[in-house]
Amino acid sequence: MIRLDNVTKVYPDGTEAVKEMSFEVGKGEFCVLLGTSGCGKTTTMKMINRLISITGGNIYIDGVDNAKIDENELRRSIGYAIQEIGLFPHMTVGQNIETVPVLKGWPKAQRKERAEQLLELVGMAPREFIGKYPSELSGGQRQRVGVARALGADPPVLLMDEPFGAIDPITRTKLQDEFLNIQQEIKKTIIFVTHDIFEAIKMGDKIVLMKDGRLVQYDTPANLLYKPENKFVENFFGADQAIKKALEEISKRRQSE
Amino acid sequence: MRRYIVLVSILTLLIGLSVWITSLEWIKEGVYKPFPWSDVLNCTWSHLWMVLIAESIAIAIGVPLAILVTRPRFAIRLPFGILVTLPDFRKLAPVVVGGANVGQTIPSLALIAIMAPILGFGLNSALVAIVIWGLLPIVRNSYAAINNIDPAIVEAASGMGMTRGQIARKIELPLALPIIMVGIRISTVITVGTTELAVLVGGAGLGRITLTGVFSMQPLTILQGTALTSAMAIALGFILEYIGRRMTARGLKVKAQMS
Numbered sequence: 402m403i404r405l406d407n408v409t410k411v412y413p414d415g416t417e418a419v420k421e422m423s424f425e426v427g428k429g430e431f432c433v434l435l436g437t438s439g440c441g442k443t444t445t446m447k448m449i450n451r452l453i454s455i456t457g458g459n460i461y462i463d464g465v466d467n468a469k470i471d472e473n474e475l476r477r478s479i480g481y482a483i484q485e486i487g488l489f490p491h492m493t494v495g496q497n498i499e500t501v502p503v504l505k506g507w508p509k510a511q512r513k514e515r516a517e518q519l520l521e522l523v524g525m526a527p528r529e530f531i532g533k534y535p536s537e538l539s540g541g542q543r544q545r546v547g548v549a550r551a552l553g554a555d556p557p558v559l560l561m562d563e564p565f566g567a568i569d570p571i572t573r574t575k576l577q578d579e580f581l582n583i584q585q586e587i588k589k590t591i592i593f594v595t596h597d598i599f600e601a602i603k604m605g606d607k608i609v610l611m612k613d614g615r616l617v618q619y620d621t622p623a624n625l626l627y628k629p630e631n632k633f634v635e636n637f638f639g640a641d642q643a644i645k646k647a648l649e650e651i652s653k654r655r656q657s658e
Numbered sequence: 659m660r661r662y663i664v665l666v667s668i669l670t671l672l673i674g675l676s677v678w679i680t681s682l683e684w685i686k687e688g689v690y691k692p693f694p695w696s697d698v699l700n701c702t703w704s705h706l707w708m709v710l711i712a713e714s715i716a717i718a719i720g721v722p723l724a725i726l727v728t729r730p731r732f733a734i735r736l737p738f739g740i741l742v743t744l745p746d747f748r749k750l751a752p753v754v755v756g757g758a759n760v761g762q763t764i765p766s767l768a769l770i771a772i773m774a775p776i777l778g779f780g781l782n783s784a785l786v787a788i789v790i791w792g793l794l795p796i797v798r799n800s801y802a803a804i805n806n807i808d809p810a811i812v813e814a815a816s817g818m819g820m821t822r823g824q825i826a827r828k829i830e831l832p833l834a835l836p837i838i839m840v841g842i843r844i845s846t847v848i849t850v851g852t853t854e855l856a857v858l859v860g861g862a863g864l865g866r867i868t869l870t871g872v873f874s875m876q877p878l879t880i881l882q883g884t885a886l887t888s889a890m891a892i893a894l895g896f897i898l899e900y901i902g903r904r905m906t907a908r909g910l911k912v913k914a915q916m917s
């Protein structure tokens with residue numbers, strides 16, 4: 402579904418943010434980009450929808466080189482959610498969710514139906530919330546609307562950059578659980594950026610572990626925990642026994658589901 | 659509602675004051691010589707016209723200029739399918755905004771005085787000076803309004819596939835509009851004041867009355883002019899505030915109420 406082939410990014414100032422990254426995410430898979438701050442997760446993700454230009458290699462979406470697709474068309478077919486959410490404050494919740502459907506020229510009735518359906522999906526009563534403004538929502542509600550908006554035109558692919566990053570731990574856990582349930586239903590191909598190992602293990606079908614712009618290991622959470630390919634991976638997940646225990650717990654719970 | 663009452667009473671007071679002084683003409687002929695009705699009306703009209711013309715020009719130049727210096731490199735399609743790529747105008751922002759800041763530190767009187775030898779005496783040089791002075795708050799506010807939009811909002815918009823034009827029209831403009839309107843309001847109020855000085859280089863307006871009063875040391879004549887000038891500034895300021903409020907998107911008002 403999404404294939405990165407030797408992707409490299411060198412910023413104009415010379416920073417090599419991403420180096421020869423190659424991995425493939427299958428249809429309906431939940432892929433987490435994990436790594437410490439500054440390792441190039443966001444850069445990698447934004448090259449997929451071309452918010453950042455690629456300087457080497459290729460990215461294929463359904464076999465098509467994304468450089469050959471009109472950038473706005475490309476972005477309208479890929480859902481996008483970020484930590485800062487970026488809801489449009491002058492638009493209602495409904496209008497925010499309808500952004501991409503409007504760009505795609507959907508008829509009004511269909512847009513409204515879609516917005517209601519999505520609010521339902523993220524656990525917000527459409528009647529109560531569709532006409533509200535972002536400033537009238539709590540942080541968690543805004544985050545939910547951000548996810549609903551990313552799903553607006555039912556894109557097959559979702560890019561999410563620390564979408565639950567700026568939220569209190571309790572709400573965060575709740576949103577994570579909810580989102581996993583939603584994913585059960587919608588089965589999107591997801592690329593999800595986080596630097597939180599717990600979130601990565603809990604959410605990902607597969608994890609791309611990155612270090613200094615390079616891919617270190619691309620594997621299932623269980624394999625990263627039990628079959629680390631090198632010392633870096635082992636330390637990353639298991640440096641602290643207590644953390645490792647907790648991670649194993651999460652991993653087991655996921656497998657038993 | 660209470661604000662509205664205060665406003666109306668101040669306006670009534672100021673206009674009433676001027677009307678009262680004007681009618682003194684009949685009683686105190688020979689001692690004080692306030693301007694007659696016809697002159698007062700003429701001066702008021704010409705003042706208002708100069709303000710409206712100067713302000714329209716200032717808006718027409720200031721707002722697009724401020725928008726331009728927030729734009730990165732972009733291409734525009736001219737008629738006949740000609741595609742022109744414009745350079746990154748953001749590089750000019752320090753010059754334009756800095757210029758606006760420095761410009762405002764030049765006293766308006768000095769600016770008008772400079773214009774006279776350059777453009778000659780008369781309405782035009784007065785107008786140029788008034789426009790320049792009126793431009794500054796518009797440029798500053800418009801620039802700040804657009805530049806201070808949360809980058810995450812613009813990023814989300816472009817990440818969802820909005821074109822540059824769509825982002826400008828659907829996102830940036832509505833978000834910046836309330837603050838642009840504040841700039842226009844401040845500028846208008848200032849312009850009403852600077853237009854008082856137009857008479858010095860041969861322009862018209864209420865300055866004729868006020869300054870005649872100043873030079874012949876007749877306090878009532880000064881009041882006759884300044885009361886009307888103040889009334890005009892307050893009234894225009896109020897009207898523009900109302901328009902600005904009407905132009906503010908509802909979602910932004912909700913926020914204003916909560917914070």
Ligand SMILES: Nc1ncnc2c1ncn2[C@@H]1O[C@H](COP(=O)(O)OP(=O)(O)OP(=O)(O)O)[C@@H](O)[C@H]1O
Pocket residue numbers: 412413414416417418436437438439440441442443444445596
């Ligand atoms: N526009 C830019 N110009 C130059 N260097 C940049 C630019 N954007 C990011 N970088 C650099 O590229 C590297 C990778 O940045 P990136 O934002 O992809 O990291 P990240 O893994 O998402 O980090 P975080 O977890 O903190 O969000 C960093 O060293 C960063 O300083």
Ligand SMILES: [Mg+2]
Pocket residue numbers: 442443444562
């Ligand atoms: Mg990042």
